Amino acid sequence: MQTRLRMMAGAVLLALASTLAAQAGPLKVGDKAPDFTLPDQNGNKVSLAQYLGKKNVVLAFYVLAFTGG
Amino acid sequence: MGVSVDSQFANKAYADQIGVTFPLLSDFTREITTKYGILNDKFPVAHRTTFVIDKNGVIQHIDREAEALDPNNAHAACSLLEHRKEQ
Numbered sequence: 065m066q067t068r069l070r071m072m073a074g075a076v077l078l079a080l081a082s083t084l085a086a087q088a089g090p091l092k093v094g095d096k097a098p099d100f101t102l103p104d105q106n107g108n109k110v111s112l113a114q115y116l117g118k119k120n121v122v123l124a125f126y127v128l129a130f131t132g133g
Numbered sequence: 134m135g136v137s138v139d140s141q142f143a144n145k146a147y148a149d150q151i152g153v154t155f156p157l158l159s160d161f162t163r164e165i166t167t168k169y170g171i172l173n174d175k176f177p178v179a180h181r182t183t184f185v186i187d188k189n190g191v192i193q194h195i196d197r198e199a200e201a202l203d204p205n206n207a208h209a210a211c212s213l214l215e216h217r218k219e220q
Contacts, residue, residue: 091192091195096190097192104156105144112190115188121185122185124136124201125169129139129144129146
C-alpha cells in the first residue's frame with residue numbers, strides 16, 4: 065500500500081515538473097537554445113544544429129527588413 | 134545570423150541593399166520567433182532581440198529591444214567565448 069502511494073506521489077510530481085518545464089517563460093542565459101531550420105536569403109536551409117560543436121552563433125532577430133531595425 | 138518574419142525574397146533584396154554576407158533567415162510562419170518567446174503580441178513581428186549561443190547550443194548572452202541596437206555587448210560576449218576556447 066505504501067509503495068503504491070509513493071509511486072502515485074512520484075507520478076504526480078513528475079507530471080507537475082513537466083507542466084512547469086513547458087511553461088518556463090522567456091528564454092534566459094544558461095537555457096538550451098531551441099533548434100531551428102529556416103531558409104536564408106538564397107533559399108539555403110540553415111539550422112542551429114549544423115553549428116553545434118563548430119561555431120558560436122549570434123542570432124539577431126530584427127523587426128522587419130528595410131526599416132532600419 | 135539575422136532572423137525576421139520577412140519572406141526569403143524580401144531578405145534577399147535587403148541583404149543586397151545593405152551588403153551583408155551572413156545568412157538572413159526567414160521565419161515567415163513565426164514558428165521560431167514564437168519558440169524563442171519574442172513574438173510581439175501587438176504586431177505579428179519579432180521583438181528586436183540578440184542571442185549569443187555557444188558551441189554547445191547554450192544561450193550565453195541576450196540583448197533585448199533597445200539594448201539590441203548596440204552590438205557592443207553581444208560582441209563582448211562573443212570575445213569572452215573565444216577567449217574561453219583558447220584556455
